[in-house]
């Protein structure tokens with residue numbers, strides 16, 4: 207049976223397969239590719255990102271496959287999120303990160319492949335870093351900005367799922383960044399204060 211939403215959107219029952227090696231979703235509706243050259247300003251050392259690009263050329267940092275599920279209360283949107291391994295200086299490749307537009311909406315991340323973490327930060331308070339490895343589920347409560355970080359040497363593949371009406375608010379992260387960064391220190395991930403917090407957009 208089709209479910210007719212108040213705004214006219216219609217959800218059909220369906221299923222998809224996510225390849226557990228590549229992260230590719232079959233029969234997806236939308237494919238987002240984020241190359242490193244579009245992400246220079248998310249790193250705490252953008253000059254190092256420019257140097258990386260000059261030396262190595264552009265590379266795919268992360269990508270997302272998703273189905274077009276209605277963005278309404280009651281539905282659940284999900285995707286396949288693939289963050290590739292790499293570092294800018296000591297800072298690991300990561301997603302842009304966002305708050306949900308509806309701040310009180312939560313999310314889960316189910317890790318399919320790889321080794322990484324989810325960095326979570328409220329507008330104030332301490333940062334939370336949760337590990338991601340195959341089989342692990344991370345719960346992101348409402349009000350927390352969140353991003354995936356790949357601390358391993360293979361693709362970090364996860365299945366995030368969140369309320370249909372959550373929306374994505376990228377602007378405050380684009381302007382201010384997260385208050386913390388995750389870098390490799392003595393061969394291990396370390397959480398440090400972001401030296402560029404509050405002026406990422408400049």
Ligand code: PA5
Pocket residue numbers: 270285287301302303304313352353354366368374
């Ligand atoms: O909603 C989420 O948190 C995920 O589906 C992300 O959108 C996905 O991992 C891509 O990251 P970002 O939205 O930070 O570009």
Ligand code: NI
Pocket residue numbers: 304305306313352368
């Ligand atoms: Ni989210």
